[in-house]
Amino acid sequence: MNTRGIIVGKILLACFALTVLIPIVVILVWSFAARWPWPILLPHSFSLRGLQEIFGGYSGALQVLGSSIVLSLIVALLAVLIGTMTARSLVFYNFYGKKLIELGTILPIIIPSTVFAMGVHVLFIRFGLADNVVGVIIVHLICALPYTIKIMTDVTAAFGGKLEEQASVLGASPLQILKEITLPCLLPGIISSACMAYIISFSQYFLTLIIGGGNVKTFAVMMVPYLQSGDRTIASAYSLVFICSALLVFVIFEKTAKRFTKNGSNYFFV
Amino acid sequence: MDLQCRNIHVSLEQKKILTDINLEIKSGQLISLLGPSGCGKSTLLKTIAGLLPPDQGEILIDGKVINHLPAHKRGTVIVFQDLRLFPNMNVEENIAFPLKMRGVSKEIRHKKASELLEMVQLEGLGQRQITQLSGGQLQRVALARALATSPQILLLDEPFSSLDENLRQDMRNLLLDLHKQLGITTIMVTHDPKEALMISDKIAIMLNGRIVQYDDSRTLYNCPANQAVADYFGPANYIEGEVRAGVFQSDAVSFRTTKKDGRYKAMFRPTAVKLSTGHGDYRIIRIDYMGEHSNITLQGNGLQILLTVISDDRLKIGDQAAVEFDTTKAILLEGEASS
Numbered sequence: 160m161n162t163r164g165i166i167v168g169k170i171l172l173a174c175f176a177l178t179v180l181i182p183i184v185v186i187l188v189w190s191f192a193a194r195w196p197w198p199i200l201l202p203h204s205f206s207l208r209g210l211q212e213i214f215g216g217y218s219g220a221l222q223v224l225g226s227s228i229v230l231s232l233i234v235a236l237l238a239v240l241i242g243t244m245t246a247r248s249l250v251f252y253n254f255y256g257k258k259l260i261e262l263g264t265i266l267p268i269i270i271p272s273t274v275f276a277m278g279v280h281v282l283f284i285r286f287g288l289a290d291n292v293v294g295v296i297i298v299h300l301i302c303a304l305p306y307t308i309k310i311m312t313d314v315t316a317a318f319g320g321k322l323e324e325q326a327s328v329l330g331a332s333p334l335q336i337l338k339e340i341t342l343p344c345l346l347p348g349i350i351s352s353a354c355m356a357y358i359i360s361f362s363q364y365f366l367t368l369i370i371g372g373g374n375v376k377t378f379a380v381m382m383v384p385y386l387q388s389g390d391r392t393i394a395s396a397y398s399l400v401f402i403c404s405a406l407l408v409f410v411i412f413e414k415t416a417k418r419f420t421k422n423g424s425n426y427f428f429v
Numbered sequence: 430m431d432l433q434c435r436n437i438h439v440s441l442e443q444k445k446i447l448t449d450i451n452l453e454i455k456s457g458q459l460i461s462l463l464g465p466s467g468c469g470k471s472t473l474l475k476t477i478a479g480l481l482p483p484d485q486g487e488i489l490i491d492g493k494v495i496n497h498l499p500a501h502k503r504g505t506v507i508v509f510q511d512l513r514l515f516p517n518m519n520v521e522e523n524i525a526f527p528l529k530m531r532g533v534s535k536e537i538r539h540k541k542a543s544e545l546l547e548m549v550q551l552e553g554l555g556q557r558q559i560t561q562l563s564g565g566q567l568q569r570v571a572l573a574r575a576l577a578t579s580p581q582i583l584l585l586d587e588p589f590s591s592l593d594e595n596l597r598q599d600m601r602n603l604l605l606d607l608h609k610q611l612g613i614t615t616i617m618v619t620h621d622p623k624e625a626l627m628i629s630d631k632i633a634i635m636l637n638g639r640i641v642q643y644d645d646s647r648t649l650y651n652c653p654a655n656q657a658v659a660d661y662f663g664p665a666n667y668i669e670g671e672v673r674a675g676v677f678q679s680d681a682v683s684f685r686t687t688k689k690d691g692r693y694k695a696m697f698r699p700t701a702v703k704l705s706t707g708h709g710d711y712r713i714i715r716i717d718y719m720g721e722h723s724n725i726t727l728q729g730n731g732l733q734i735l736l737t738v739i740s741d742d743r744l745k746i747g748d749q750a751a752v753e754f755d756t757t758k759a760i761l762l763e764g765e766a767s768s
Contacts, residue, residue, distance in 0.1 A: 253442075325513035327500040328478045329527040330578055339526070343517040 183402065189395035209396030220381060220397070224404060227378040230292065231360040232408070234299040238356035239349055241300070242307030246315045249308075264308045267301050275301075276369050283370055290372035298370045299363055303356035310355065314348030342419075350416055354409050361405060378404075430491050430504075430581040430614050431456050432477070437486035439469075439476050446472045447638045450486070454631075457612040459605075461625035463661070464635035470618040471510075473635070474584045477616070478505045490581055501530075504581035508588050512571040514559045520546070520570055521555035527578040545573040549603065565596045569603070576607070585617040589624070601628055622662045626650065634658050656762055659696055666697045666734050667762075677761060681730050684756035693761045699724065701758035702736040706744065709751025716744060727752065 189195065190209045192202035213220045248254070249261060267275070279298055280289060288294035322344060326336045342349070364379045371380070378401060385394040437450040447469045454460050462470045475481045477488055479500035487494050495503055506527075514523050522529075524545050525538040533541070546552055549569035559567065568588065575583060585604075589597040605628055608615055619625050625632045626646045633643040634654075642654040653659035656667070670679030672693055677686050679695065704725060711729035723740045726733060727750060734752055738744075 321509070321511065321513050322515060324475075324480050324500075325507070325509060326515075326526070326530075327480065328503075328505065328507045329530065329574065330501050330506075331526075331530045332501055335530050339530075340515060340517075 186395045186398050186402075189391050190399050192392060192395075195391075206392065209392045212393050213396055213400055218381075220378075220400075223376050223381050224378050224400065226376075227361065228404060228408060230296065230375075230377060231299070231357050234296055234303055234360035235353045235357040235412075237296070238300055238303040238307040239311075239353045242304060242311045242352055242356075243315075243345065243349065245304075245308050246311035249312055250315045251320060265305050268305045272302060272366055276366055279366075280369055289370060290374045292371075292375055295367055295371045295375045295377075298366045299360040302363060302366065303359045306355045306359065307352035310352040311345070311348050314345055318344045346416055350413055353412050357408060357412075358405055361401075431489075432582050432614055432616075433487075433489040433492075434473075434477065435487045435489070437473070437476060437488070438484040439472055439481060440484050441472070441481070445638065447476065447483075450640055452633060452640060452643065454614055454616065456491075456614055458630045459608050459615040459617065459628065460631045460633060461629040462616060462618045462633050462635055463620065463622060463625040465620060465661075468635045469638040470620075470635055471586050474507055474586050474616065474618060477582065478507050478584055479503045480507075504578070505584060506575045506578045506580040506582075507584040507586055508571050508575045510587040510590060512567055514567060514570060514574070516559065518559075519555070520551070520557050520559060520562070523559065523570055524555075524574045524577050526574060541577065542573075545577055548576070548607065549573045564592055565600065568592065568596075568600055572604070572607075576611070576613075580613060583613045583615040585615065587618050587620065590619075590621075597624075604628065626662075634661060651760065653696075653760065653762070656694070656696075659760070659762065664699060664735055666699070666702065666732075666736075668695045668697070668732065669693075670695060672761070677759070681732055682754045682756065682759075684754075684759060686759075686761060688761050688763075691763065693763060696760040696762055697754055698758065699735045699737040701755045702734060703753040703755065704736055704738055704750055705753065706748055706750045709749055711750045711752055713744060713746050713748045713750060716746060 188202065191205050191207070193204040193206035193208070195202035212218050245260075245264065249257065249264075276298075279301070283289040283294045283298075288297060318341075322340050323336050326340045327333075331339060361377075362379050363377070364383045367375060367377050367380050371377075378397075382394070382397040382401065385397055388394075432452075432454045434450050434452040437447055438445070439447040450473060462473060464470050472481065476483050479495075479498060483496070488496055490504070515526065518526065521539070521542045525533075525542040528538045528541055542555060543552075546555055549572055551566060551569050551573070554562070554566070559570065562570065568591075572588070588604075589600045592600060601624065604617075617625075617629070626649075629646060631643060631645050632649050633640045634649065635641070636657055642649060642658050644652075649658070650662055653662070659665055668679050668681050670677050670683075670693060672678075672686055672688050672690050674690070675685055675687065677684055677688070677693060677695055682695065704727075709729070711727040711734065713725055714728050714733075715726035717724040717726075718740060721740060722737050723744070724735060724737055725744065726735050728734075736752065
């Protein structure tokens with residue numbers, strides 16, 4: 160590439176980085192700002208109100224954060240498990256109704272969640288899944304699965320069954336193949352789809368509220384009223400914790416996955 | 430180990446790929462499966478290795494039926510055309526993979542991998558990532574990994590097809606050396622007739638999912654079962670005629686033979702026909718210059734004759750010429766209609 164191309168590339172990269180970083184910096188400043196009226200460039204005064212709200216103990220934000228992370232981890236785990244197996248059956252096997260299932264896997268993306276939430280709600284009330292955690296996990300799964308299935312289908316198709324065949328003729332049993340070949344090779348896809356499913360579940364507000372019926376309190380459910388009410392200091396503090404916790408979980412995902420598979424390369428983080 | 434295939438039939442997605450395959454390989458032999466792409470050679474290897482179940486038929490190793498054994502318990506290992514080295518392991522881990530699967534300890538794995546690396550002339554490259562090796566080196570790693578299983582049967586699926594000619598020759602020599610040293614019963618799939626003739630004890634010609642002839646190299650080349658087999662080893666001239674009372678007779682050539690009476694085609698390879706210029710019934714219609722040799726196409730007597738000569742700049746298109754058939758090299762193919 161010529162020098163001009165490299166410079167253009169760098170400028171573009173900087174633009175992308177800035178569009179992500181500037182809002183985060185604004186949120187960071189807002190978390191500690193008491194008053195920051197327009198058009199003043201820097202806040203008038205600072206306060207630790209946001210910090211106290213979250214870490215002070217009276218709001219219960221940390222407990223909700225904890226249970227919310229656990230809930231989303233369960234969703235991510237299930238989504239990866241189901242997604243990987245579905246992808247495998249879609250890629251490697253021909254069966255009656257395969258096209259229908261393929262279509263079914265992307266339906267939740269095509270139909271807005273506000274539309275199917277009502278139907279799901281009615282159904283869940285009938286099955287006793289409304290107003291409890293299991294129902295919320297299932298409805299989060301419905302939203303996350305199209306993405307995990309799509310990611311895992313692509314990764315599985317690219318990886319193919321060839322290395323598994325090779326391992327088999329080299330004397331590896333099906334279980335050994337899964338551990339030594341399949342999982343390490345699918346690892347990039349597994350990490351991406353786990354992160355995707357996690358963030359979809361973690362940021363789900365509307366469905367959690369409807370299906371959870373107020374009984375299931377997640378971090379997003381707690382945060383959104385502050386965003387709407389216009390208390391920017393507290394809303395920003397929540398957003399900051401939201402972003403940091405998600406990033407932390409992603410790092411843990413990758414570290415854990417690597418520990419199990421001893422894979423040398425990095426996908427997201429150093 | 431002896432390997433036997435008895436009446437093997439294989440279908441994939443309701444399409445018949447292999448029909449009635451019978452093949453017997455004696456312990457320590459190296460045979461080639463030769464045939465055009467898509468004739469079912471690779472499918473046969475996969476069936477032998479247990480990756481594809483046959484519709485019917487039996488596979489026997491040392492007289493014991495192994496149909497029921499899953500691929501990982503057969504002791505038949507394939508080196509695939511695309512090598513299929515594991516990207517999540519370095520060279521040594523790739524080679525030691527079969528040993529690891531058997532629960533061999535780390536030290537012994539390391540020792541065995543070093544020995545194998547030496548055997549395929551890649552000493553000291555064990556710690557390299559597979560992305561850091563050249564095509565020829567990758568080929569050797571794949572071969573070493575297959576040998577690490579101490580296979581009963583070694584199956585090679587066009588192992589050298591991705592290499593350039595010099596490297597191919599190196600790899601063939603290496604393969605022959607290893608075969609001599611280890612004596613593993615080996616089947617090699619190839620579509621290159623020269624390669625098959627060069628290195629095999631026996632060659633099985635496969636066409637459209639059937640084995641049409643299974644013989645040693647010389648028999649196959651000199652007594653092909655039919656024209657399709659003969660054509661596979663390169664172009665040839667066919668002259669239709671008849672054998673009567675021990676003499677093959679045609680407009681162009683006649684000679685004595687031991688064949689029974691009947692209609693035959695006499696096949697002459699381009700090297701079995703000699704050219705004499707100046708006068709004669711034939712006219713040169715095409716000259717393909719190939720360096721040391723040239724292929725000359727002649728027309729006359731209602732025939733088109735292809736022959737190979739040492740290149741000679743004096744030959745010109747349109748020249749009159751005579752041909753002389755080396756009848757000792759004639760091959761008579763029975764009763765086929767004109768093609």
